[in-house]
Amino acid sequence: MKIIFFITILLLSGAHLQAEEISSTERVFAIDSFRRIPVQHEGRIKPLDTVARSSLLLLHGSQSLNHQGNKLSPSQWLLEVFMNPKSAKVVKLIRVDNHDLQGMIGGEIKNRVYYSMAELEPLSRDIFDQYSKAMVIEENRRDSFQKAAIVLWKQMATFLSLSNSLWVSGIENVPQELNAFEREVANKSLFSVGGDSKQLEWFKQRYQFLAEAAFFNVLYPEGGNKLRPKEVSSNSDKWLNMGEGLLAGTHGTSLHPGIKTFARMISVYQKKDVPAFNKVVNDYLGAFKSVFPSVNRRINFEIIYNDLQPFFVSAIIYVLVILCSIFSWMIWPRTLKALALSLIIIGFIIHSGGLVSRMIIEGRPPVTNLFSSVIFVGWGAVAISLVLERILQHCMGCIIGAVIGALSMIVALHMVGTGDTMEVMRAVLDSNFWLSTHVVTITLGYSSTFLAGGLAALYIIRGLLTKTLNKETKEKLAKMVYGIVCFSTLLTFVGTVLGGVWADQSWGRFWGWDPKENGALMIILWNVFILHAKLGGFVRERGLMVMAVFGNIVTGVSWFGVNMLGTGLHAYGFMAEGAFPLAMFVLSQLLIMCLGGLPKHMWRSFKPSS
């Protein structure tokens, strides 16, 4: 039975993959090739596809764009921005949620969320004004309008930067300009008396602007990585952006071949010459592959990762698991249980695949920033829950794992809107050893605390609302919760101590009363309280459950709350927007705790059968 489900689901996932492929015929621009063009951005080499996706998310709030009845993929949109800015500016692209800001922009349609650059550009002065005023104020003292103004300015700046990355935006005839530029440079070197001609001055200023405005660096070092040709990441060499490459040409050295390539690319695209465009792009990719073969492999791998969207897919699967588990308690128990188990295993494999892919692409241990910590906590919880399912049976392990897994994915997917989640590590945190020991241990500690709390919540809800909490199940659950709390105490303690050792090795202070440190300490303390309370007889089963649920609150607040405070050494994932969902989570757990406190006779499971 389980095997049948397994195979079916795998086939379905395969079908999902197929749908993503875009055919590269002679009549359609080869977007699939274009999006593989490598660029250097924020210190990392990445395909244009990643730039497109993260920029579109930042500007539009989603990874696809509707324009005049067509659905554009991120790379299609980016291509338009580079080659055809006039039409790109008319698209209702930029997402603005703040009401006051919407009012300031105006427009006839009320409550409109998406605005085009053409509408926003005339208001640049006003928007920049609001942005400057808001930037002067301390981050946690800004109101929602000020925060929205800052975001809007950044969105507009990002668009302008992108449209000026391959050439000056709006250029009509690139090859003509390039020829004129080359003539001027040749003239200068022939008649080297005096200063630059006015025309050359004009070019220099123009390309200086280009150099400063570029979003990414696109001209890779032609000689490859001379020292280590087989190096997986050429991250140490700085690539030139288009403007820098052109300016370098004014000193008499020959122009980087990439410049000519992109000039031609823009020109044939504007002429709608599909075969020529496809050829230029594919030739360029071929040239890159011969110079940096291993980076090329990584880029293609990243494309697969982007397309598969493993975290999104596993989130959906986890939700299905929750549904299957719940229904399995009502009808078709054997079938649905088997289905739930197969689904969660597949979800876990995809989830793990996503984690491993990130590790390969970044070259780092699994957790490097807040985003990856959230993904990892979900992964750890699902992993442990698979073990639990073996012990507890009846989908109890599955449902807890799936709930934590799904919730963590939802949180993580909300965090992608601020840019590339695979950012480079700053020097002070750059230690793979400590990242793989301290960070992994402590996030596993978070996972297990959530798991204990989840089981406890299950106990309370089952006991109150159903008759299924019989003696055997009660005792099993209680032992599980107690066991997991022990495990969690050990992990969080070790993780915190490792953090202290890292700090001592890095800046000479084992403990600094940093908010994150205090938070970790609170989790340890609470776990220890639970153990002492149970051992000392201060609470029995129900009390244990209620305390374990409170552990969810302590962990959630300590994990995210400190990032919202914005101070201390750990405030690397500042997100004030998370305050509301966090508050809701805390309230939900408090509610469950109160339910747990209801007198025994109100629990359906404890009522004597009449």
Add this chain to the structure above:
Amino acid sequence: MGLLIIGTLYQATSGAIAAQEKIFRSFFIYWYPDGSQLKIPVFPGGYFLAGIFVLNMTASLIWRINFSRRTLGVLLVHLGLISIVFGELLSGVFSTESIALIKIGKNTDHSLEIRKAELIVADISNGENVSQAIFPEQELTEGNTLKNRKWPFYLNIKKVFPNAVMVSNEENSLSLSKLATEGVGAGVGLAEAPFTTKDGEINYLTACVELVGPEGESNGTWLLSSLIEEDQTFTIQDRQYSLAIRPKWRFFPFSLELIEFRGEMHPGTEIPKSFASFVKLFSREGGVDRQALISMNKPLKYQGRTFYQSGFDKDDGVSVLQVVENPTWAMPYFSSILVFVGLMYQFVCGLLFYNRKKA
């Protein structure tokens, strides 16, 4: 736990150092009602709670826990916890943090405790530093007199400002330079500033002192501050002296020379990828002469001092090293191992017990 919550929230508003001093390293947290001089203890502070904790642990060891093979782990854990708390107390008392600033190509034999200030008077006749007298921050209070038996003058401290900030020039109405009649201080733009506890901000102690000569005559009023970097000098009885307030110096019995600074940003960004100072270490007696590389996550340990790469000032070409002297550094490691062993023992025992029951 309540203490941790209060402390963390306080830190968010008032900075880490203030939180450490007022909440974690004190016996009580006080409330200062406006308008009165009262200090009302409203919540137990770090030391108080730690004290109770240690007493509790010790009591539990003596009375509650029956010693047996089964509870050996618990015993270790509690002992370990006591020593962690004790260790934190000791490190609070005995460890010092300071900053060493070295310019490329230059060397230094001292570091600066930037949160403390001192006033230094040096006899620099003949261009050399013949002798000097250092007065610590505690002695720099209004109305105090600083004297030294060797020298025929003394200093009257007229006014002390806990913090100051540079302003445009001495004409600025807020400038304290009008209080000075002599020296560089009379020509700088320096204004009073409120005492700060924010992370990353330092208080620059500033004082106005009157120099009184051998016959009791006034030799002018001088403005001294850590912000004033130039020497202020005066001559009395044919000897030349210099006068300054500076951050407290801590000397090492050796010198560090910065040969090269290797800083790398991630390409195309301002995010530091690696910072490293390539230094030469030599002792005055000439015993040691070696080179070392101090980078982030890889400090240099020598003679009880540990040097960490903290940052780099691009404009001045100065490498900033954090210097920590902590004789009790080993305690947290020792205590953590104790607790870890204890926990593992209990955990493993618990697992075995559980398995035996099942079978």
